[in-house]
Amino acid sequence: MSSSFEEKTIKSEKIFSGKIISLQVDDVELPNGKYSKRELIKHPGAVAVIAITNDGKIVMVEQYRKALERDVVEIPAGKLEKGEEPSLCAKRELEEETGYVCESLDWLISFYTSPGFADELVHLYVARGLEKKEDAAPPDEDEFVTLVELTLEEALEYIEERKIYDAKTAYAVQYLQLQEALKK
Structure with a gap:
């Protein structure tokens, strides 16, 4: 173009x-x-994962974000390592942050987070067929997260309450809301 x-x-x-x-x-x-x-x-790029449990809950993590000086609830995400395939990074981040592995991982979309000043490209995936892994890879040593599993309704409330406050997670929740509406 x-x-x-x-x-x-x-x-x-x-x-x-x-x-x-x-x-x-x-x-x-x-x-x-x-x-x-x-x-x-x-920025080297990143991945984010909309992970859906077998009972329909959205897997998220709560963590402190220094740039915001507060805790936020987000979908699992992380930066790409040099030369890393985004789908492999998505599986790695899902396991490290949540302890889950997935049966299927489907690419949904890739988007720039702030094209006015940054070239960060986030690759968004949907993970299904989740299984909790007993010997899951641990989070990065400087990463402290708490697992949060929410229904779609609870996630929408978290957006209203500003517990979910970042674009990738709000996008993910609204994508799931749209998918639910299209089923009706």
Whole structure:
């Protein structure tokens, strides 16, 4: 897809390179010939999993998010390792964060989280046929989560109560709500 709104990069300067993200500032030429700066976050990409138990509950985790200075309830998710296949990452994150493994894992959609300043692409999957694994892979050493299993109605209440407060999880819940409505 070609765009007449393309911004040409004149200069790019890496400002920070961390464990998960890097930050760069680009000088760009705008379509009208003027110049501007763009502050950009580079991210390796991530996965998120809508995991549905055999009795129809949505598997989530509650964890503290430093950027928000509060606990939130989210669907299992995590960043891609270099060269990692998104579906394998989704299975790994599901097991590490919840202790569940799945019989089926289907890709639903991929979306950019904040394209105005970041290139993070999240691959969203639906996992079914869940089984709790006794010797599940542990969470990352800096990750502390509590397992939460909610009905669709409870998840919708969590959105209203702002316990669910992130876009990927709200998207997941609304996707399930739409699927339920289409069955009727």
